[in-house]
Amino acid sequence: MQLIDLTRTLDPADRERLPEELRALAGVVAPQVTYAHPTGDGRQEFARAMGCGVEDLPDGEGWGSETLDGFSSHLGTHVDAPLHYGSTCEGRPARTITDIAVDELWCEAIVLDLRGRCRPDTAIEVAALRDAIEDTAAEVPAGGAVLLRTGQEGFGPGDPEFFRYPGMSREGTLFLADRGAKVLGTDAAGWDLPFGVMARAFREGRDNAVLWDGHRAGREREVFIVQQLANLAALPPAGFKVAFFPLKLARASAAPARVVAFV
Incomplete structure:
Protein backbone atom coordinates (compact mmCIF):
# COMPACT_ATOMS: atom_id res chain seq x y z
CA MET A 1 0.00 0.00 0.00
CA GLN A 2 1.21 3.48 -0.86
CA LEU A 3 0.36 6.56 1.22
CA ILE A 4 0.00 9.78 -0.80
CA ASP A 5 -0.15 13.12 0.99
CA LEU A 6 -2.87 15.36 -0.48
CA THR A 7 -2.21 18.25 1.92
CA ARG A 8 -0.79 21.67 1.11
CA THR A 9 2.19 22.69 3.25
CA LEU A 10 1.38 25.62 5.53
CA ASP A 11 4.29 27.97 4.84
CA PRO A 12 4.10 31.49 6.34
CA ALA A 13 6.30 32.68 3.48
CA ASP A 14 3.31 32.13 1.16
CA ARG A 15 1.64 35.19 2.71
CA GLU A 16 4.34 37.37 1.19
CA ARG A 17 4.21 35.54 -2.12
CA LEU A 18 0.59 36.57 -2.67
CA PRO A 19 0.09 39.35 -5.20
CA GLU A 20 -0.59 42.67 -3.48
CA GLU A 21 -4.24 42.73 -4.51
CA LEU A 22 -4.79 39.32 -2.87
CA ARG A 23 -3.04 39.95 0.47
CA ALA A 24 -6.43 40.30 2.20
CA LEU A 25 -6.91 36.55 1.60
CA ALA A 26 -3.64 35.59 3.31
CA GLY A 27 -5.51 34.12 6.29
CA VAL A 28 -6.78 31.17 4.24
CA VAL A 29 -3.36 30.46 2.71
CA ALA A 30 -0.93 30.30 5.64
CA PRO A 31 -0.59 31.32 9.28
CA GLY A 70 -3.67 34.48 12.17
CA PHE A 71 -4.66 30.79 12.16
CA SER A 72 -8.03 30.54 10.41
CA SER A 73 -10.14 27.42 10.81
CA HIS A 74 -10.40 27.54 6.99
CA LEU A 75 -6.65 27.61 6.49
CA GLY A 76 -4.91 25.66 3.73
CA THR A 77 -6.20 22.14 3.17
CA HIS A 78 -9.25 22.04 5.42
CA VAL A 79 -12.56 20.27 6.00
CA ASP A 80 -15.78 22.30 6.13
CA ALA A 81 -18.43 21.13 8.59
CA PRO A 82 -22.11 21.85 7.81
CA LEU A 83 -22.10 24.80 10.25
CA HIS A 84 -19.98 26.64 7.69
CA TYR A 85 -22.91 26.73 5.26
CA GLY A 86 -25.48 27.98 7.77
CA SER A 87 -27.12 27.31 11.12
CA THR A 88 -29.28 24.45 9.85
CA CYS A 89 -28.71 21.47 7.56
CA GLU A 90 -31.45 19.18 6.26
CA GLY A 91 -33.82 20.92 8.69
CA ARG A 92 -31.69 20.20 11.78
CA PRO A 93 -29.02 22.18 13.64
CA ALA A 94 -25.90 22.08 11.49
CA ARG A 95 -23.07 19.90 12.78
CA THR A 96 -19.70 21.29 13.81
CA ILE A 97 -16.32 19.79 12.96
CA THR A 98 -16.20 17.84 16.25
CA ASP A 99 -19.68 16.44 15.63
CA ILE A 100 -18.34 14.53 12.64
CA ALA A 101 -17.08 11.04 13.51
CA VAL A 102 -13.69 10.07 12.13
CA ASP A 103 -15.16 7.06 10.35
CA GLU A 104 -17.25 9.45 8.26
CA LEU A 105 -14.00 10.97 7.01
CA TRP A 106 -12.25 7.69 6.13
CA CYS A 107 -13.83 6.53 2.89
CA GLU A 108 -13.58 5.26 -0.66
CA ALA A 109 -12.87 7.97 -3.22
CA ILE A 110 -12.69 8.71 -6.93
CA VAL A 111 -10.91 11.48 -8.83
CA LEU A 112 -12.74 13.41 -11.54
CA ASP A 113 -10.28 14.81 -14.07
CA LEU A 114 -11.91 18.06 -15.18
CA ARG A 115 -8.90 19.51 -16.98
CA GLY A 116 -10.08 20.72 -20.37
CA ARG A 117 -13.68 20.52 -19.18
CA CYS A 118 -13.73 23.66 -17.05
CA ARG A 119 -12.42 27.22 -17.13
CA PRO A 120 -11.24 29.75 -14.53
CA ASP A 121 -13.91 32.03 -13.05
CA THR A 122 -16.61 29.78 -14.53
CA ALA A 123 -18.99 27.28 -12.95
CA ILE A 124 -18.22 23.62 -13.62
CA GLU A 125 -21.13 22.21 -15.61
CA VAL A 126 -23.03 19.12 -14.52
CA ALA A 127 -22.36 17.64 -17.97
CA ALA A 128 -18.62 17.91 -17.31
CA LEU A 129 -19.01 16.12 -13.99
CA ARG A 130 -21.10 13.40 -15.60
CA ASP A 131 -18.57 12.84 -18.39
CA ALA A 132 -15.67 12.74 -15.92
CA ILE A 133 -17.49 10.13 -13.82
CA GLU A 134 -17.96 7.98 -16.92
CA ASP A 135 -14.24 8.26 -17.67
CA THR A 136 -13.35 6.81 -14.27
CA ALA A 137 -15.26 3.61 -15.14
CA ALA A 138 -16.40 3.59 -11.51
CA GLU A 139 -19.47 4.67 -9.59
CA VAL A 140 -19.45 7.45 -7.01
CA PRO A 141 -18.90 5.49 -3.78
CA ALA A 142 -21.90 5.67 -1.45
CA GLY A 143 -20.90 7.78 1.51
CA GLY A 144 -17.52 8.30 -0.11
CA ALA A 145 -15.52 11.12 -1.62
CA VAL A 146 -15.33 12.81 -4.99
CA LEU A 147 -12.10 14.75 -5.62
CA LEU A 148 -12.10 17.36 -8.38
CA ARG A 149 -8.87 17.80 -10.30
CA THR A 150 -9.32 21.11 -12.10
CA GLY A 151 -5.68 21.78 -13.01
CA GLN A 152 -5.10 24.22 -10.18
CA GLU A 153 -2.16 22.13 -8.93
CA GLY A 154 0.00 24.09 -11.35
CA PHE A 155 -0.43 27.32 -9.38
CA GLY A 156 0.95 28.45 -6.05
CA PRO A 157 -0.09 31.39 -3.85
CA GLY A 158 2.33 33.63 -5.73
CA ASP A 159 0.40 33.15 -8.98
CA PRO A 160 -2.61 35.40 -9.71
CA GLU A 161 -4.30 32.28 -11.14
CA PHE A 162 -4.32 30.68 -7.67
CA PHE A 163 -7.50 32.64 -6.86
CA ARG A 164 -8.93 32.41 -10.40
CA TYR A 165 -10.31 28.91 -10.47
CA PRO A 166 -13.29 26.92 -11.76
CA GLY A 167 -16.00 26.77 -9.11
CA MET A 168 -18.99 24.67 -8.23
CA SER A 169 -22.63 25.71 -8.39
CA ARG A 170 -25.64 24.55 -6.40
CA GLU A 171 -26.59 22.23 -9.26
CA GLY A 172 -23.13 20.67 -9.44
CA THR A 173 -22.89 20.18 -5.70
CA LEU A 174 -26.32 18.54 -5.47
CA PHE A 175 -25.55 16.38 -8.51
CA LEU A 176 -22.59 14.83 -6.68
CA ALA A 177 -24.50 14.56 -3.40
CA ASP A 178 -27.41 12.87 -5.16
CA ARG A 179 -24.95 10.35 -6.61
CA GLY A 180 -24.07 9.38 -3.04
CA ALA A 181 -20.96 11.44 -2.30
CA LYS A 182 -20.51 12.65 1.28
CA VAL A 183 -17.07 14.31 0.98
CA LEU A 184 -16.54 16.79 -1.84
CA GLY A 185 -12.95 17.84 -2.45
CA THR A 186 -11.19 20.17 -4.85
CA ASP A 187 -7.65 21.21 -5.71
CA ALA A 188 -8.90 24.80 -6.04
CA ALA A 189 -8.56 27.51 -3.40
CA GLY A 190 -12.35 27.50 -2.96
CA TRP A 191 -15.40 25.38 -3.74
CA ASP A 192 -17.66 28.09 -5.14
CA LEU A 193 -16.67 30.55 -7.81
CA PRO A 194 -14.15 33.19 -6.69
CA PHE A 195 -15.68 35.89 -4.51
CA GLY A 196 -15.17 38.62 -7.10
CA VAL A 197 -16.99 36.61 -9.75
CA MET A 198 -19.97 35.96 -7.47
CA ALA A 199 -20.11 39.60 -6.37
CA ARG A 200 -20.07 40.80 -9.97
CA ALA A 201 -22.84 38.38 -10.97
CA PHE A 202 -24.94 39.64 -8.06
CA ARG A 203 -24.42 43.29 -8.98
CA GLU A 204 -25.35 42.63 -12.58
CA GLY A 205 -28.43 40.52 -11.85
CA ARG A 206 -29.35 41.47 -8.25
CA ASP A 207 -30.14 37.81 -7.64
CA ASN A 208 -28.71 36.57 -4.35
CA ALA A 209 -28.98 32.95 -5.51
CA VAL A 210 -25.54 33.40 -7.07
CA LEU A 211 -23.93 34.18 -3.71
CA TRP A 212 -22.12 31.08 -2.47
CA ASP A 213 -24.67 28.72 -3.97
CA GLY A 214 -22.23 25.78 -4.09
CA HIS A 215 -21.60 25.85 -0.35
CA ARG A 216 -25.20 26.65 0.52
CA ALA A 217 -26.33 23.53 -1.31
CA GLY A 218 -24.79 21.73 1.67
CA ARG A 219 -27.72 22.96 3.74
CA GLU A 220 -30.05 20.86 1.60
CA ARG A 221 -27.86 17.76 1.50
CA GLU A 222 -25.26 17.28 4.21
CA VAL A 223 -21.79 17.10 2.70
CA PHE A 224 -18.29 17.86 3.93
CA ILE A 225 -16.38 20.14 1.57
CA VAL A 226 -12.57 19.93 1.42
CA GLN A 227 -10.59 22.68 -0.30
CA GLN A 228 -6.99 23.25 -1.36
CA LEU A 229 -6.10 19.62 -1.95
CA ALA A 230 -2.71 18.86 -3.45
CA ASN A 231 -1.08 16.05 -5.44
CA LEU A 232 -4.26 14.70 -7.04
CA ALA A 233 -2.16 13.86 -10.12
CA ALA A 234 -0.55 11.04 -8.12
CA LEU A 235 -3.88 9.24 -7.63
CA PRO A 236 -5.60 6.66 -9.82
CA PRO A 237 -9.14 7.48 -10.95
CA ALA A 238 -10.67 5.03 -8.44
CA GLY A 239 -9.98 2.10 -6.16
CA PHE A 240 -8.44 3.83 -3.14
CA LYS A 241 -9.42 5.31 0.23
CA VAL A 242 -8.72 8.71 1.76
CA ALA A 243 -8.50 9.92 5.37
CA PHE A 244 -9.68 13.52 5.83
CA PHE A 245 -8.76 14.09 9.47
CA PRO A 246 -9.25 17.69 10.70
CA LEU A 247 -7.98 19.20 13.94
CA LYS A 248 -10.44 18.55 16.78
CA LEU A 249 -11.43 22.20 17.19
CA ALA A 250 -14.42 22.61 19.53
CA ARG A 251 -17.58 24.23 18.15
CA ALA A 252 -15.85 25.13 14.87
CA SER A 253 -17.27 25.32 11.37
CA ALA A 254 -14.07 23.89 9.88
CA ALA A 255 -10.51 22.87 10.69
CA PRO A 256 -7.24 22.36 8.81
CA ALA A 257 -6.65 18.70 8.04
CA ARG A 258 -3.94 16.24 7.08
CA VAL A 259 -5.43 14.47 4.07
CA VAL A 260 -3.81 11.19 3.04
CA ALA A 261 -4.76 8.74 0.30
CA PHE A 262 -4.22 4.99 0.80
CA VAL A 263 -3.60 3.49 -2.63
Whole structure:
Protein backbone atom coordinates (compact mmCIF):
# COMPACT_ATOMS: atom_id res chain seq x y z
CA MET A 1 0.00 0.00 0.00
CA GLN A 2 1.21 3.48 -0.86
CA LEU A 3 0.36 6.56 1.22
CA ILE A 4 0.00 9.78 -0.80
CA ASP A 5 -0.15 13.12 0.99
CA LEU A 6 -2.87 15.36 -0.48
CA THR A 7 -2.21 18.25 1.92
CA ARG A 8 -0.79 21.67 1.11
CA THR A 9 2.19 22.69 3.25
CA LEU A 10 1.38 25.62 5.53
CA ASP A 11 4.29 27.97 4.84
CA PRO A 12 4.10 31.49 6.34
CA ALA A 13 6.30 32.68 3.48
CA ASP A 14 3.31 32.13 1.16
CA ARG A 15 1.64 35.19 2.71
CA GLU A 16 4.34 37.37 1.19
CA ARG A 17 4.21 35.54 -2.12
CA LEU A 18 0.59 36.57 -2.67
CA PRO A 19 0.09 39.35 -5.20
CA GLU A 20 -0.59 42.67 -3.48
CA GLU A 21 -4.24 42.73 -4.51
CA LEU A 22 -4.79 39.32 -2.87
CA ARG A 23 -3.04 39.95 0.47
CA ALA A 24 -6.43 40.30 2.20
CA LEU A 25 -6.91 36.55 1.60
CA ALA A 26 -3.64 35.59 3.31
CA GLY A 27 -5.51 34.12 6.29
CA VAL A 28 -6.78 31.17 4.24
CA VAL A 29 -3.36 30.46 2.71
CA ALA A 30 -0.93 30.30 5.64
CA PRO A 31 -0.59 31.32 9.28
CA GLN A 32 1.86 33.79 10.73
CA VAL A 33 4.54 31.86 12.61
CA THR A 34 7.11 33.00 15.16
CA TYR A 35 9.93 30.46 15.30
CA ALA A 36 12.07 29.76 18.37
CA HIS A 37 15.16 27.70 17.48
CA PRO A 38 16.94 25.53 20.12
CA THR A 39 20.07 27.67 19.71
CA GLY A 40 18.15 30.95 19.62
CA ASP A 41 14.96 32.10 21.33
CA GLY A 42 14.25 28.50 22.30
CA ARG A 43 17.12 28.70 24.79
CA GLN A 44 15.58 31.71 26.51
CA GLU A 45 12.13 30.11 26.65
CA PHE A 46 13.46 26.85 28.09
CA ALA A 47 15.63 28.58 30.66
CA ARG A 48 12.67 30.66 31.88
CA ALA A 49 10.50 27.55 32.11
CA MET A 50 13.15 25.70 34.14
CA GLY A 51 14.15 28.63 36.32
CA CYS A 52 17.77 28.43 35.30
CA GLY A 53 20.22 30.38 33.21
CA VAL A 54 21.03 29.76 29.56
CA GLU A 55 24.54 28.80 30.67
CA ASP A 56 23.05 25.91 32.67
CA LEU A 57 21.42 24.21 29.67
CA PRO A 58 22.90 20.93 28.40
CA ASP A 59 24.93 21.68 25.26
CA GLY A 60 23.76 25.28 25.65
CA GLU A 61 20.54 24.50 23.80
CA GLY A 62 16.84 24.82 24.61
CA TRP A 63 13.85 23.60 22.68
CA GLY A 64 12.40 24.31 19.29
CA SER A 65 8.93 25.86 19.38
CA GLU A 66 6.61 27.88 17.22
CA THR A 67 3.83 30.34 17.98
CA LEU A 68 1.07 30.58 15.40
CA ASP A 69 -1.04 33.66 14.77
CA GLY A 70 -3.67 34.48 12.17
CA PHE A 71 -4.66 30.79 12.16
CA SER A 72 -8.03 30.54 10.41
CA SER A 73 -10.14 27.42 10.81
CA HIS A 74 -10.40 27.54 6.99
CA LEU A 75 -6.65 27.61 6.49
CA GLY A 76 -4.91 25.66 3.73
CA THR A 77 -6.20 22.14 3.17
CA HIS A 78 -9.25 22.04 5.42
CA VAL A 79 -12.56 20.27 6.00
CA ASP A 80 -15.78 22.30 6.13
CA ALA A 81 -18.43 21.13 8.59
CA PRO A 82 -22.11 21.85 7.81
CA LEU A 83 -22.10 24.80 10.25
CA HIS A 84 -19.98 26.64 7.69
CA TYR A 85 -22.91 26.73 5.26
CA GLY A 86 -25.48 27.98 7.77
CA SER A 87 -27.12 27.31 11.12
CA THR A 88 -29.28 24.45 9.85
CA CYS A 89 -28.71 21.47 7.56
CA GLU A 90 -31.45 19.18 6.26
CA GLY A 91 -33.82 20.92 8.69
CA ARG A 92 -31.69 20.20 11.78
CA PRO A 93 -29.02 22.18 13.64
CA ALA A 94 -25.90 22.08 11.49
CA ARG A 95 -23.07 19.90 12.78
CA THR A 96 -19.70 21.29 13.81
CA ILE A 97 -16.32 19.79 12.96
CA THR A 98 -16.20 17.84 16.25
CA ASP A 99 -19.68 16.44 15.63
CA ILE A 100 -18.34 14.53 12.64
CA ALA A 101 -17.08 11.04 13.51
CA VAL A 102 -13.69 10.07 12.13
CA ASP A 103 -15.16 7.06 10.35
CA GLU A 104 -17.25 9.45 8.26
CA LEU A 105 -14.00 10.97 7.01
CA TRP A 106 -12.25 7.69 6.13
CA CYS A 107 -13.83 6.53 2.89
CA GLU A 108 -13.58 5.26 -0.66
CA ALA A 109 -12.87 7.97 -3.22
CA ILE A 110 -12.69 8.71 -6.93
CA VAL A 111 -10.91 11.48 -8.83
CA LEU A 112 -12.74 13.41 -11.54
CA ASP A 113 -10.28 14.81 -14.07
CA LEU A 114 -11.91 18.06 -15.18
CA ARG A 115 -8.90 19.51 -16.98
CA GLY A 116 -10.08 20.72 -20.37
CA ARG A 117 -13.68 20.52 -19.18
CA CYS A 118 -13.73 23.66 -17.05
CA ARG A 119 -12.42 27.22 -17.13
CA PRO A 120 -11.24 29.75 -14.53
CA ASP A 121 -13.91 32.03 -13.05
CA THR A 122 -16.61 29.78 -14.53
CA ALA A 123 -18.99 27.28 -12.95
CA ILE A 124 -18.22 23.62 -13.62
CA GLU A 125 -21.13 22.21 -15.61
CA VAL A 126 -23.03 19.12 -14.52
CA ALA A 127 -22.36 17.64 -17.97
CA ALA A 128 -18.62 17.91 -17.31
CA LEU A 129 -19.01 16.12 -13.99
CA ARG A 130 -21.10 13.40 -15.60
CA ASP A 131 -18.57 12.84 -18.39
CA ALA A 132 -15.67 12.74 -15.92
CA ILE A 133 -17.49 10.13 -13.82
CA GLU A 134 -17.96 7.98 -16.92
CA ASP A 135 -14.24 8.26 -17.67
CA THR A 136 -13.35 6.81 -14.27
CA ALA A 137 -15.26 3.61 -15.14
CA ALA A 138 -16.40 3.59 -11.51
CA GLU A 139 -19.47 4.67 -9.59
CA VAL A 140 -19.45 7.45 -7.01
CA PRO A 141 -18.90 5.49 -3.78
CA ALA A 142 -21.90 5.67 -1.45
CA GLY A 143 -20.90 7.78 1.51
CA GLY A 144 -17.52 8.30 -0.11
CA ALA A 145 -15.52 11.12 -1.62
CA VAL A 146 -15.33 12.81 -4.99
CA LEU A 147 -12.10 14.75 -5.62
CA LEU A 148 -12.10 17.36 -8.38
CA ARG A 149 -8.87 17.80 -10.30
CA THR A 150 -9.32 21.11 -12.10
CA GLY A 151 -5.68 21.78 -13.01
CA GLN A 152 -5.10 24.22 -10.18
CA GLU A 153 -2.16 22.13 -8.93
CA GLY A 154 0.00 24.09 -11.35
CA PHE A 155 -0.43 27.32 -9.38
CA GLY A 156 0.95 28.45 -6.05
CA PRO A 157 -0.09 31.39 -3.85
CA GLY A 158 2.33 33.63 -5.73
CA ASP A 159 0.40 33.15 -8.98
CA PRO A 160 -2.61 35.40 -9.71
CA GLU A 161 -4.30 32.28 -11.14
CA PHE A 162 -4.32 30.68 -7.67
CA PHE A 163 -7.50 32.64 -6.86
CA ARG A 164 -8.93 32.41 -10.40
CA TYR A 165 -10.31 28.91 -10.47
CA PRO A 166 -13.29 26.92 -11.76
CA GLY A 167 -16.00 26.77 -9.11
CA MET A 168 -18.99 24.67 -8.23
CA SER A 169 -22.63 25.71 -8.39
CA ARG A 170 -25.64 24.55 -6.40
CA GLU A 171 -26.59 22.23 -9.26
CA GLY A 172 -23.13 20.67 -9.44
CA THR A 173 -22.89 20.18 -5.70
CA LEU A 174 -26.32 18.54 -5.47
CA PHE A 175 -25.55 16.38 -8.51
CA LEU A 176 -22.59 14.83 -6.68
CA ALA A 177 -24.50 14.56 -3.40
CA ASP A 178 -27.41 12.87 -5.16
CA ARG A 179 -24.95 10.35 -6.61
CA GLY A 180 -24.07 9.38 -3.04
CA ALA A 181 -20.96 11.44 -2.30
CA LYS A 182 -20.51 12.65 1.28
CA VAL A 183 -17.07 14.31 0.98
CA LEU A 184 -16.54 16.79 -1.84
CA GLY A 185 -12.95 17.84 -2.45
CA THR A 186 -11.19 20.17 -4.85
CA ASP A 187 -7.65 21.21 -5.71
CA ALA A 188 -8.90 24.80 -6.04
CA ALA A 189 -8.56 27.51 -3.40
CA GLY A 190 -12.35 27.50 -2.96
CA TRP A 191 -15.40 25.38 -3.74
CA ASP A 192 -17.66 28.09 -5.14
CA LEU A 193 -16.67 30.55 -7.81
CA PRO A 194 -14.15 33.19 -6.69
CA PHE A 195 -15.68 35.89 -4.51
CA GLY A 196 -15.17 38.62 -7.10
CA VAL A 197 -16.99 36.61 -9.75
CA MET A 198 -19.97 35.96 -7.47
CA ALA A 199 -20.11 39.60 -6.37
CA ARG A 200 -20.07 40.80 -9.97
CA ALA A 201 -22.84 38.38 -10.97
CA PHE A 202 -24.94 39.64 -8.06
CA ARG A 203 -24.42 43.29 -8.98
CA GLU A 204 -25.35 42.63 -12.58
CA GLY A 205 -28.43 40.52 -11.85
CA ARG A 206 -29.35 41.47 -8.25
CA ASP A 207 -30.14 37.81 -7.64
CA ASN A 208 -28.71 36.57 -4.35
CA ALA A 209 -28.98 32.95 -5.51
CA VAL A 210 -25.54 33.40 -7.07
CA LEU A 211 -23.93 34.18 -3.71
CA TRP A 212 -22.12 31.08 -2.47
CA ASP A 213 -24.67 28.72 -3.97
CA GLY A 214 -22.23 25.78 -4.09
CA HIS A 215 -21.60 25.85 -0.35
CA ARG A 216 -25.20 26.65 0.52
CA ALA A 217 -26.33 23.53 -1.31
CA GLY A 218 -24.79 21.73 1.67
CA ARG A 219 -27.72 22.96 3.74
CA GLU A 220 -30.05 20.86 1.60
CA ARG A 221 -27.86 17.76 1.50
CA GLU A 222 -25.26 17.28 4.21
CA VAL A 223 -21.79 17.10 2.70
CA PHE A 224 -18.29 17.86 3.93
CA ILE A 225 -16.38 20.14 1.57
CA VAL A 226 -12.57 19.93 1.42
CA GLN A 227 -10.59 22.68 -0.30
CA GLN A 228 -6.99 23.25 -1.36
CA LEU A 229 -6.10 19.62 -1.95
CA ALA A 230 -2.71 18.86 -3.45
CA ASN A 231 -1.08 16.05 -5.44
CA LEU A 232 -4.26 14.70 -7.04
CA ALA A 233 -2.16 13.86 -10.12
CA ALA A 234 -0.55 11.04 -8.12
CA LEU A 235 -3.88 9.24 -7.63
CA PRO A 236 -5.60 6.66 -9.82
CA PRO A 237 -9.14 7.48 -10.95
CA ALA A 238 -10.67 5.03 -8.44
CA GLY A 239 -9.98 2.10 -6.16
CA PHE A 240 -8.44 3.83 -3.14
CA LYS A 241 -9.42 5.31 0.23
CA VAL A 242 -8.72 8.71 1.76
CA ALA A 243 -8.50 9.92 5.37
CA PHE A 244 -9.68 13.52 5.83
CA PHE A 245 -8.76 14.09 9.47
CA PRO A 246 -9.25 17.69 10.70
CA LEU A 247 -7.98 19.20 13.94
CA LYS A 248 -10.44 18.55 16.78
CA LEU A 249 -11.43 22.20 17.19
CA ALA A 250 -14.42 22.61 19.53
CA ARG A 251 -17.58 24.23 18.15
CA ALA A 252 -15.85 25.13 14.87
CA SER A 253 -17.27 25.32 11.37
CA ALA A 254 -14.07 23.89 9.88
CA ALA A 255 -10.51 22.87 10.69
CA PRO A 256 -7.24 22.36 8.81
CA ALA A 257 -6.65 18.70 8.04
CA ARG A 258 -3.94 16.24 7.08
CA VAL A 259 -5.43 14.47 4.07
CA VAL A 260 -3.81 11.19 3.04
CA ALA A 261 -4.76 8.74 0.30
CA PHE A 262 -4.22 4.99 0.80
CA VAL A 263 -3.60 3.49 -2.63
